[in-house]
Amino acid sequence: MAMRRLVSSPDAVGNLTSQDTEVPTPKANECLIRVKAFSMNRGELKRSQNDPLGTPIGWDVVGVVEQTAQDGSGPPIGTKIVALSLRSEGWAEYVAIPTRFLAIIPQGVSDTDAATLPVAGLTALYAVEKGSRLLGNRMLITGATGGVGLFAIQFARMMGASAVAQIRQPAQEAFVRDYGADEVVITETGQEAKQFAPYRLIVDGVGGELVGTLTAFLAQGGTCVCYGSSSGNEMKLSLADFYSENGGQRTLYGFTLYTEVEMESASSGLARLLRLVEQGRLKTHIDRAVSWREAGVTAADLIGRRFSGKAVLHVD
Template sequence: MRAVVYDGEGVTLGTAPQPVPGDGQALVDVRAVSLNFTDVAHLDPATPPGTVLGLDAAGVVRQAAADGSGPEAGARVVTFGWGRGAWAETRAADTRHLAVLPEGVGFAEAAALPAAGVTALRALRQLGPVAGRRVLVTGASGGVGRFAVQLAALAGAYVVAAVGSPERGAGLRTLGAREVVTGLADVSAPFHGVLENVGGPLLGEAFALLEPGGSLQSIGAASGRPSTLDLEAARRAGGARRLEVFAVGTPDAPFGPDLAHLAALVAEGRLDPQIGWRGPWERVREAAGALRERRVAGKAVLEVTAAG
């Protein structure tokens, strides 16, 4: 079968063996996949060439799981996998980490949901109730950031979206941000919660803006730079504040229910997957380059096309 694989240097469209499903896995004919920044920017050079890459895919169940779990053949589904193997014509998908798609949700939109959407959803939950409270989202123009802005706004938060340039902030007010800022130098009002995607100096600046009892979820470090915290200044300000290194979960924590929730929001028109780059998977290198170079606002999605 055709698949996007690691070629020793980066990503390429090649071939791979057909997957063999385990008892709790369905065979899914993949129609669309999405790329995450970590998929293409942090490839481990020790990865064996020929490895099928990717976490997120949507398609149609060809063969139901042997143990009876999950949907029947013919169901339209969105899938996530903790290992790899998503970017292929056929995927063996753990039924705990998939959800049936509602009518009206396309494969491309569904494929954008798993890693970025579930990360934003679960990180937001870590802040506790946010209705009427100020929430800061850094790196708000990226895949996780755009989901976080929308989900926080849906939960009733006053959302401030921080981006790297004015151009990167385009469309964020439409998604629910009450303010869009470039950097935090002019922000003084405190926040109940921070969803922090950038790392580096920005993490320390955002932590300093937490109100007593507030929480910062460190989701990622897209800047690639180390962070420094002025804890003495935080002590002088008074009140406890939490900084947590966020992890989306473990292989034992099913993605299925959260994927079903996000897909339902898309079907209801309340959540936009924000696909900023879309094309056939023959253009995977182009998509990966655009993502690495921060030229994608939101998600990059590849549509799986038949050979020939």
Template sequence: MKAYVLQGGFGLDHIAEVDRPIPTPGRGEVLIRMKAVSLNARDIGVIDGFYNPELKEPLIPVSDGVGEIVALGENAGRFRMGERVSAIFTQSWKSGEATQENWVTTLGSPLQGLLAEYVVLPEEGLVRVPQHLSDVEAATLPCAGVTAWHAIVEEGKVKAGDTVVVQGTGGVSLFALQFAKLQGAKVIVTSSSNEKLARARGLGADYGINYKETAEWDKAILEHTQGKGADHIVDLGGGATLNRSISALKVGGQISIVGILSGASVEGLAIVPAILRRARLQAINVGSRAMFENMNVAIEHHRLYPVIDSEYPFSQAVKALSHLAEGSYFGKIVIRY
């Protein structure tokens, strides 16, 4: 089989296509013929050595995908041959609260990822995918979908009439927009592109703010909400956005800290405004298998479709990763097999 591996250093220049034997499933495992994988900002962080400068090589990158079960190992009985499945991002996190031990079982680092024609995984780390979704659409769910579901529904408990702010128009942001609208919320989207804001409104966004044109976007949110502030903010920017997110929050509101696109630390964290707003800051690290399964029920019931930015064939995987690194996407970038 063919696979892509990171070896000999960090960066996209060190991603190479290799030939490997098709793996054999062991006890409680299944063999999956991959159909599609989707990309996340984390994938570039892994490839560039940001997350783990001591990364063991060679590593198959990419954590999200969908495939068909083509062989069952001994005592594997949760799934049937031919079923479509996706792997959960944190393989050992089945339900409940995560533990420190869970973080060493994430796909695409430190565990081997899915950018290969075949993979073997424990059946306990898999879920069935919604039947109405194509392979390309289903591949987008494990990280971006579950992260947004965790933030909006599981932790955020967003309800009808709430005002939700989502930053940007990547995969997590657009899933958060869609899930918030399912709950009956009003959604404000921020972006540096008026064209992307228009597309977000086409997905149901109620209001858009171009943060390049309106640098004090927190004040724009306060003005739009008649000074009340947002009930919930999905913060993907991190270092450069968290203080403004606190400023734009209503008293008793919640911020879901999801991303670090503008930096992993915040200088001069606005502690007093956070206290005055009784701000609840909840970090979100994808989610459990139970969350994934709950989300899939909602997606299937509402016939929701993920937003796809672009598709690449498996032979152009490095080109797809380069597109991801550019940061100009709207929705999810997917590699199909």
């Protein structure tokens, strides 16, 4: 049976085009999912710019179980699920997903909200959980207006930390405060973050020289979790900032979601996130909810930072 999917195309708008292919045949531990919606992440779009023509794409998936797993590990046919497609094949009409990477969506959670959770939600959750002794201490979130940043602000508050949000534009301050930021630092270099130091935890997706500056503001025993590098991979670090200043014992942690889900399954993490959304304790921010026919334009706008939060596309 044939289906449509989105694939990389260097000459197309947003580097995306549609392609006809065969519906995948799931393995024994996989469910076949009829996709209803997906959300976009800047990381996968930037990667697609360098992928060969025709490379599949898509991490975040919401859909309905079309065929249950043969080994009995998955939910029954007709169950609504959210999933993480580690093979990056989710922007399609159908996708095969191992059961340990999907979770059942409760009735009180919309498809649109659920679609934002796999990459941004899990990244924020697992990154914040790298911190210790957060209760009563400060946590700094860089790139705070993005999907990961907005979730991380909320998790900081849930864990009893004071959330300090780093942004680049003054106009963004009210936005991040609405999601729970206790303090806001408007800076591109990071120097202004010193006023609220020390930080027990820094969650960073910006990278570059910003990280080199911020590590000096870690508390004794503090951790800087780096999950992205939108400003570049190169930085200058002072080793003295890690072993002598402020008592030392500081850690720089390289975060990759692909390996984090080996420590706790995506299924388990997604179930936790869904409960928080259902309880009204975790807010999503969806700037665009459109048809997947608008994928190219939406991808170009996301890469160009022409909106904040998440874009959710419905497969129609």
